[in-house]
Amino acid sequence: MTIRINLCFSSNPSSLRTLSVDGHFSFDEVHHAAKDFGNRFQLLPLAVLYPKSVSDIATTIRHIWQMGPNSELTVAARGHSHSLQGQAQAHQGVVINMESLQGPKMHVYTGNNPYVDASGGELWIDILRECLEYGLAPKSWTDYLHLTVGGTLSNAGVSGQAFRHGPQISNVHQMEVVTGKGEVLNCSEKQNSDLFHSVLGGLGQFGIITRARISLEPAPDMVKWIRVLYSDFTTFAADQERLIGAESTFDYIEGFVIINRTGLLNNWRSSFNPQDPVQASQFHSDGRTLYCLELAKYFNRDRADALNEVSAWSPIFWFSLSKLLRKP
Numbered sequence: 103m104t105i106r107i108n109l110c111f112s113s114n115p116s117s118l119r120t121l122s123v124d125g126h127f128s129f130d131e132v133h134h135a136a137k138d139f140g141n142r143f144q145l146l147p148l149a150v151l152y153p154k155s156v157s158d159i160a161t162t163i164r165h166i167w168q169m170g171p172n173s174e175l176t177v178a179a180r181g182h183s184h185s186l187q188g189q190a191q192a193h194q195g196v197v198i199n200m201e202s203l204q205g206p207k208m209h210v211y212t213g214n215n216p217y218v219d220a221s222g223g224e225l226w227i228d229i230l231r232e233c234l235e236y237g238l239a240p241k242s243w244t245d246y247l248h249l250t251v252g253g254t255l256s257n258a259g260v261s262g263q264a265f266r267h268g269p270q271i272s273n274v275h276q277m278e279v280v281t282g283k284g285e286v287l288n289c290s291e292k293q294n295s296d297l298f299h300s301v302l303g304g305l306g307q308f309g310i311i312t313r314a315r316i317s318l319e320p321a322p323d324m325v326k327w328i329r330v331l332y333s334d335f336t337t338f339a340a341d342q343e344r345l346i347g348a349e350s351t352f353d354y355i356e357g358f359v360i361i362n363r364t365g366l367l368n369n370w371r372s373s374f375n376p377q378d379p380v381q382a383s384q385f386h387s388d389g390r391t392l393y394c395l396e397l398a399k400y401f402n403r404d405r406a407d408a409l410n411e412v413s414a415w416s417p418i419f420w421f422s423l424s425k426l427l428r429k430p
């Protein structure tokens with residue numbers, strides 16, 4: 103009899119209200135959780151959980167698991183909601199607002215193989231700030247840093263360091279994950295490795311990342327940053343391949359496509375040689391598809407000669423630029 107009552111009680115979504123959590127549930131103010139960066143899908147959840155602890159997440163998921171297969175209540179972790187297609191939304195389900203998770207506190211470990219332990223709801227920009235206090239930085243980044251650890255590790259996390267270090271998911275030593283049954287498990291290459299490999303790049307379908315151990319490297323003192331525009335895709339792709347394959351090359355190499363509809367060239371002039379404003383002003387690109395290589399070379403004050411290694415590539419830039427500067 104008791105069991106039947108419990109089952110009936112717990113299969114009712116409103117039973118979430120009875121859960122004892124350190125944070126809180128919101129059942130009324132849920133509209134913001136039905137939006138993301140893409141602004142294309144609006145899936146209204148039943149409730150939003152603002153967890154303070156990992157146990158809040160585990161308690162909630164365990165409760166939903168115990169509702170059994172007849173329950174249609176879905177769960178989605180929400181990082182910084184920069185998804186484009188509603189991936190962090192849960193129609194009439196529970197959205198877990200990962201940024202409110204307080205802990206585990208971020209901790210940087212120095213030494214020969216430095217790493218940082220960070221919460222799944224931590225923003226990469228805050229990780230970078232903390233690591234820089236120790237002269238360290240993550241090996242692999244995203245271009246845009248106002249994204250969460252859990253959000254990008256559920257995708258891949260790609261930027262200009264990926265050609266050397268792989269995407270962010272290749273630079274994680276271990277994670278703490280809340281599984282679909284509400285268990286809290288540690289996982290790594292060696293421990294619960296199926297879970298580890300499923301969760302990384304798993305689009306939030308295999309568990310919720312509550313902590314990740316992220317590989318670090320010494321942060322450079324200075325960086326030389328260069329952008330090169332191309333009008334010809336073949337030249338652009340060949341240069342990119344050449345730079346990626348070269349032994350002594352840049353530390354950051356990323357290529358992308360631009361459709362110049364907005365006079366954005368004004369923002370790009372800083373990429374040209376400041377001694378060459380005349381050539382830059384001859385640049386006609388309105389309405390054209392352009393290709394851009396974004397490159398950076400790291401160096402420390404005591405190795406300023408590394409700048410000369412960059413200069414060795416200048417023939418590529420000037421060749422490309424000279425092609426570009428020809429009017430279409």
Ligand SMILES: Cc1cc2nc3c(=O)[nH]c(=O)nc-3n(C[C@H](O)[C@H](O)[C@H](O)COP(=O)(O)OP(=O)(O)OC[C@H]3O[C@@H](n4cnc5c(N)ncnc54)[C@H](O)[C@@H]3O)c2cc1C
Binds near residue numbers: 312
């Ligand atoms: C302006 C902008 C710039 C971007 N720049 C880059 C870039 O440079 N490089 C790049 O690789 N990508 C980039 N992206 C894409 C971005 O990495 C992904 O959209 C990423 O998922 C967003 O992170 P988020 O914290 O906003 O996650 P959300 O959008 O909130 O969530 C994304 C997915 O991860 C799941 N999830 C969130 N947190 C967790 C967690 N703790 N555990 C398990 N699953 C979780 C969600 O349920 C959802 O499925 C960019 C997107 C935008 C809008």
